[in-house]
Amino acid sequence: MRKIHLNIICSMLVLFTACDNDFESEFDLAPDERAAIAVKEFKDALTSSEHGWLTHYYPNPTKLGSYTFHFIFDETGVVNMNWDYYDFPDESEYSVKMFEKPVLIFDTYSKFSKMTDPEIGEPGKGFGGELEFSMTKKSVDGDTLYLEERVSGDPMVLVRATAQTTTQLREYAKHTKHLERADEQVVVPFYFNLSVEGWDTKVNMVYSGDKIIAFLNYVDKGEVKHELMPINYTHEGFEFHHPVVLNGIGVKSFKYDEAKNQFVVTDAGVTGTFKYEADCPAHIEGMTDKFFGPKTFGGDAKIVSPKLANLIDGIYPDAAFNYFSTDPYVASWGPSTFKINFADWTTLKIAVSYKKKTEDVVEMEFLGYQTEWSGPFVDLEYIEGLMSTEKGQAILDIVASPKGWTIVPIELKEYGSSYYLVSNEDPEMYMCFGLNYSDDED
Template sequence: MLVLFTACDNDFESEFDLAPDERAGIAVKEFKDALNSSEHGWLTHYYPNPTELGSFSYLLKFDATGVVSMNWDYYDFPDESEYSVKMFEKPVLIFDTYSKFSKMTDPEIGIPGQGFGGELEFSMTKKSADGDTLYLAERVSGDPMVLVKATAETPVQLREYVKHTKHIERSNEQVVVPFYFNLSVEGWDAKVNMVYSGDKLIAFLNYEDGGVSKHELMPINFTHEGFEFHHALVLNGIGVRSFKYDEAKNQFDVMDAGVTGAFKYEMDYTAEIDGLTDKLFGPRTFGGSAEIISPKLFNLIDGIYPDSGLNFLSTDTYVASWFPRTFNLYFENWSSLDIKVNYNKKTEDVVVMEFLGYDTGWSAPFDDLAYIEGLMATEKGQAIKAIVTSDKGWTIVPIELKEYGSSYYLVSNEDPEMYMCFGLTYEDDV
């Protein structure tokens, strides 16, 4: 009987004043209200895959009717999406329809079938005390997305971002010397060299630390003033993350509190990378083509073949036992002048192209060895041969190293204004 009457007593004490559905409704409303609370919307630097990609910056303005209008830093293209906030294990923001933000999960973009690795659903983990910052987290991976209240100036500032991409790529500079983009910081023993990969918005950092060469992939996000690392790079206990462009000096100054330093273009490469020559020019390597050629190198080679202008350069390294290995000048009419070479390792990151002669092709006029030798006997031909097959060799400056399809520069040690880039194709760079 005791059990019977106890079971019928439904006046239990709840931990909460409200029913679960009411509390869920309030949580959803609070999230929506927070998203709607910014007059000029929210700025976010979203890293869809923070271990492999830099950030895409979005200006997002959520309205009360379920529409989020947006623009991004990549190029000026206002867009909008439906959005909703729904209750799952916690309130979740969902980008409901396709928009610029969906590019972060589009299987056609990035790795085929896999996309950039971003998400379309986010929960709110916390809100700053003043309500000016919302900390969101991807629903599946938990990676953060931070929304910062935008101002009236943010739309204009967003258009400044691409300018700094160009500064780092140096795409609008006709002469790109000194070549190496080095970061010096007061209190650090070493300089850090950075090579930027525009297709992944990521920096390849190389430096010496206690006599050991170190290399790090660092995702980047651009700001209207310059750029930021995904996380602080710490050496000797001093961390740096934010950089502001100084137009007068063409450098990026460190903006972290209490730290002095700058990224500058310098002549000296600060960290040798072990194994680069073997990886890119040793046995079982397959060469590549360079469509980005420095203006000085391009001008040197262009005009050697009277019938067609220079198109691109390529290396045929092949497996060690395969011959001939060649360095090729491809012209706009798709014919090529092939220089037979040995790719010799001078140092860990310097390769020398040892001259072995010329290789004849299948079609005229480069099927005629005498014709090729005639071209290369001219003053221009001799100058090309001297640079290509110089004993000083070519320094390999990596942009991104992968098992296959690495991106890198070859910079002439005879003349650093002569360089070519393998694996990337920036139209603006040529």
């Protein structure tokens, strides 16, 4: 009986405690009201800019460069957009919803969805971007919104656009052309080197347009270093994803100087330029074995410097020069052939022996010519006749130069295997091989 009384008294005490209406929240408003306000504030911020917002979005900053988007959010849940890649105005539905924070969601497919499209970039995985972003903070003047990807937490910074942004966005692609070596019109030496006052080394940059990423290599304190650097284009030039710091001097931003065809450093207090030069500032070990070793397969070089293409063009009277290739079988089966392919699908084959001169220089030792099974190049005399001309001799002098060709990879192998061969006889002559080879493991 006592037990019952005790239970009743305890229950009553609990009840009285539970009915305490004097609880004071730390907040003036209920959670749902605060959530609604936060959502409204985020949406108001997005729609507050008359000319929209500009963002340099890195979908995967460890592997890819940035895509620049210009967004204009309207009140009805539609975001109009364009990007720097090419001129293609597009729109998407968008919404701002409350999860753990207010989140901006790009609801329907648009140019921005390409950042998560499994068909684009790494097969099945895409570029690695996201479609949902929470806002972390807003600048005091309201001109910058700091967002982050909901899953990975990588940043997306929206900067208030101006009336000029639409026009400026179209300038970006021009700078891509300045870094891409495909369809190059101006004759320049191959090495695109960054010199900075206060640095005691130059940094060479090889650009890979499909990933918007630069492969930087340089010598620092006697040691060859290299790194992949995602690139972001601006209307003035381009930027590195993060500064390259040598001797305590960091460099990140560059502006194109059309008169000199070079990029000038724009970081405050730093003087320097990116120029096309004839000297290779850093020689990477293991390149000859990797690309011309016994396990190496051949490849095609469809990107050829204008000077080298001009040298070849005209050697064969029936068709224009098309591309170079090397043997499709492993080099150890030699002798190898260096092939000059023409637009009418004929091929002039030069028999060569690939000789390792240094860790990154290969020499194509001339062994003779090889005939084809059909077409004009079945006749050895015909081939020798063409190659005995002044042009033919000039081609052979370059191809089989004892100074050899320096091998400059676009990236190191975990991201791809394409490389440039740059003539040491004339660094204005170079070609880019997209390579397939048997052993990509070591």
